[in-house]
Amino acid sequence: MRLGARDTTGFRRFELNMTPMIDVCFQLLIFFMLTLKVFATEGDFDIKMPLAAISEGTPKEIENPPIIVRMKADSRGRLAEILLTEKPLKSFQELREEIKQLCTGRDTTTLEVELDCDYVLRYEYVMEAITHVSGYVDQNGNIVKLIEKIKFKPARGGPVE
Amino acid sequence: MKLFRHHVASETCNPDMTPMIDVTFQLIIFFMLTLNFVTEDQSERIKLPESELAKPPEAPWESPIILQLTDAKPPTVIVGGDEVGLGLIKGILQREKQRLQELGRSAAKATVIIRADRQAHTGTVQKLIKECQDLGFERFVLRAREKYTPVSQRT
DSSP: OOOSEEOTTSOEEOOOOOHHHHHHHHHHHHHHHHHOOOOOOEEEEEEEOOOOOOOOSSOOOOSSOOEEEEEEEOTTSOEEEEEETTEEESOHHHHHHHHHHHHTTSOGGGOEEEEEEBTTSBHHHHHHHHHHHHEEEOTTSOEEEOOOEEEEOOOBSOOOO | OOSOOOOOOOOOOOOOOHHHHHHHHHHHHHHHHHOOOOOTTSOTTOOOOEETTOOOOSSOOSSEEEEEEOOOSSOEEEETTEEEEGGGHHHHHHHHHHHHHHTTOOGGGSEEEEEEOTTSBHHHHHHHHHHHHHTTOOEEEEEEEEOOOOGGGOO
16 A cells, blocks of 8 residues: 555655455445345235124025135145036136136125135145235236135045145 | 566456455345245145135234144144144143234234144144134135246136
């Protein structure tokens, strides 16, 4: 480091040694780069799980009974069968088409889906079913909502040891 | 005595460091701002299921409690950085409920966010929800990872 060196005009020129600062900066940069964790965007699905209300007298007549989506699992937890109110479906895409038809011309806020699943069914299939009944992404990338009220029936069977 | 004096042509090269330092500082600031220290609520062990409809909530949830269900056998729940068996979750939820009551809030208005592993059993997820319901929690959200839908697959 040269402090106080005279230049051609006779003024003293102070040259700061930048090397340590650059070293520290690069170390900081490497630290932050290595500790960076990129998380994928996460979203939430609201599900309806109210406590059983104690009602008195005769129960009110249900206007729209819930649409039952039954999902059966094989012994390894993979999806074996989907039934929409007893009607077998080939895929989740077909489930969405059926739900779309059910929603046509109706107030979707009055509709409700009840998921009836086997205990061992992998959770990813449940999320797939929730996705397909609750909406879809149209050609413009906008979300079109179908049925948002989703609830669960108690799981069938029990854990496989 | 030196008869001849050799003039060594010495050229000092002083590159302008300013742009490089500018860029370095900008990079440091970027990484500092994107740094996420709070990772206990987003355990890397949980492989979330994907959904094309999963979008971040528009407003933050009221009194959120994040429960992360693993696919371990027997299943465990990660809550506040601690991993406990499903059987012990009731005690933790009871403490959460007491904490909410001390803050003048009710369990019914709190939101239980469930981050369950995609391989977890559906029955286990429902069991976890049931444990929460038994203590008066009513509002539940299921968390999923956002999945991009290609234009060709859009309906």
